[in-house]
């Protein structure tokens with residue numbers, strides 16, 4: 001797709017760097033280095049504890065350097081001349097993919113809203129098609145979508161006529177959206193009608209959810225009778241085929257074939273099926289994909305993305321356009337650290353200043369030909385001869401033909417969807433990919449439960465760049481985990497998925513050595529991939545003060561030593577550094593504190609699920625077990641919650657019977673013991689120590705970070721730590737004390 005002459009070129013512009021921020025960053029780096037030098041110089045006088053502290057601190061320094069490398073040259077994209085797209089003679093077509101996997105964890109009404117918001121975007125509707133992949137193979141989802149497509153016949157024209165901004169009805173009709181005061185004539189009437197219709201739609205879906213038996217299995221849903229989610233043939237239904245220029249875009253339901261003896265590769269597998277099914281149906285040169293909960297929050301998203309993808313002189317500048325993930329209805333002060341506000345200001349623009357943002361799995365527009373995997377342009381920019389054979393693409397002549405069109409940049413003509421269902425069924429088969437390049441060189445890449453990062457990295461490794469799009473209002477908004485347990489489970493999957501990439505042949509280091517991943521981008525990917533590993537030094541560093549107090553040794557310099565100041569300074573400066581972002585963005589101190597405890601770099605996730613994520617990957621590497629894709633539960637609670645009690649408890653930390661809570665509970669126990677020993681002078685006869693003020697302060701900090709666990713000791717129900725967990729942790733804590741030589745247990749030592 002060449003850039004039409006009339007379009008001015010898009011540009012990346014460097015962001016102005018805040019000098020105070022830079023000064024702080026450098027100062028922290030300098031202090032880290034001083035600290036390491038101090039450790040090294042005094043290593044000989046101290047023992048093992050000193051060495052361990054030195055190793056942890058080297059790791060922290062290394063991480064800080066990587067962080068700075070990412071943030072060094074932030075850029076933003078000069079925005080997209082909105083009205084100019086109207087001057088482009090022919091807008092390209094876009095296929096839009098929505099994935100859902102479980103009608104219980106992902107209620108159909110959520111998927112329906114996402115689909116409605118996509119069907120209603122501001123873009124010529126005959127250029128759009130929406131495909132929903134249902135890995136749950138649920139008749140409820142199909143039923144809900146069918147009903148939604150009827151509602152869409154009113155909803156889409158209504159949104160376009162009155163230029164509605166948020167086109168997901170549950171958000172539009174939710175309590176906090178006010179009606180504009182200067183309504184055009186007739187608006188109020190239509191608005192009321194629309195609201196009624198939407199309520200009816202919700203009711204229908206609700207009734208169906210409550211009582212599956214009311215669904216009529218005779219007609220379209222016949223295929224679902226007695227279906228087994230893990231073992232069933234392909235079901236593809238064209239729910240709505242758009243035959244006019246101004247109608248509602250096509251809507252297609254896809255439940256790919258599943259066989260219990262064949263791996264279906266989770267979301268990556270679903271994406272590849274959607275790519276192929278849409279390939280034989282509409283074959284648009286661009287593809288958008290979203291998770292079922294990520295509705296379009298800005299009606300111009302497709303236009304913006306097209307401006308960016310078409311607006312560069314060299315198409316290599318834009319393999320994909322990524323909208324950062326944002327969330328709706330987040331709880332006050334973000335108690336579970338989901339929002340990731342700071343990355344929006346630091347790492348996202350930072351990545352954009354290198355090879356481009358990471359592919360985040362949702363809210364992303366890809367070029368279809370990039371997904372088809374080949375670098376078809378030679379260095380002169382001419383199309384290379386690409387053999388599109390069955391060995392690569394699989395044995396569907398329709399798909400090979402459509403892929404040939406894509407790669408040779410021919411624009412496909414409107415298709416007859418219903419006529420393509422047979423071909424679509426074939427390419428959605430579970431054995432279609434056997435002996436092809438799907439999942440390796442083609443499409444979404446297999447081998448990690450964070451398929452998004454892996455797939456994006458493979459694209460960068462072929463020398464493509466990517467583009468960041470951050471319009472106001474944000475492009476896509478989704479549901480954030482509504483409880484701490486859900487959040488922690490999600491983090492565990494992320495951590496394992498990222499480590500799976502690090503320890504595979506797809507590691508970014510190889511991609512830099514043998515392919516075209518830029519060096520800085522490789523470092524940036526590495527920082528992301530080693531996320532889970534960071535929990536190990538964090539754990540060690542949390543144990544050190546306890547160990548030192550109990551054994552009356554030191555891992556920090558004594559208060560009187562000048563070196564003590566370096567430690568205090570790094571600690572305080574790092575706090576000030578992050579606090580600045582929060583206060584500067586109008587956020588509260590408690591939000592910052594929640595981030596410290598629960599955020600991506602938070603203590604609690606590090607001391608709970610990250611550790612287990614690492615273990616999962618070790619098990620995988622040893623061939624003991626596979627990494628599972630546990631789907632995140634999604635809630636729609638759009639401020640309509642009438643349950644007062646639930647509201648009050650919404651931000652409270654919850655527990656479940658799970659080993660993930662053992663390490664942190666154990667830590668809490670040993671820290672308390674250590675604090676008690678320190679305060680009441682129960683340490684062994686001091687070897688000239690100063691009571692370990694530094695170590696005591698560290699202990700207090702860890703206890704503060706683990707406060708939710710302290711509350712959990714006394715909480716009831718899901719707010720309390722389960723008894724077995726407390727018991728296991730107590731045993732572990734005793735063992736720890738024993739090995740520190742403090743509590744003689746009859747263990748023969």
Ligand SMILES: O=c1ccn([C@@H]2O[C@H](COP(=O)(O)OP(=O)(O)O[C@H]3O[C@H](CO)[C@@H](O)[C@H](O)[C@H]3O)[C@@H](O)[C@H]2O)c(=O)[nH]1
Nearest residue numbers: 099100101135266267270291292360361362449450631632
């Ligand atoms: O076998 C599966 C499993 C999941 N999904 C879908 O994948 C999406 C993401 O799953 P979710 O449980 O919401 O995971 P999150 O951790 O919230 O998702 C983030 O992380 C994933 C893995 O990195 C990315 O794929 C997502 O796009 C990104 O939003 C959802 O639409 C699911 O329906 C499938 O289609 N098939």
Ligand SMILES: [Mn+2]
Nearest residue numbers: 291293478632
């Ligand atoms: Mn999600």
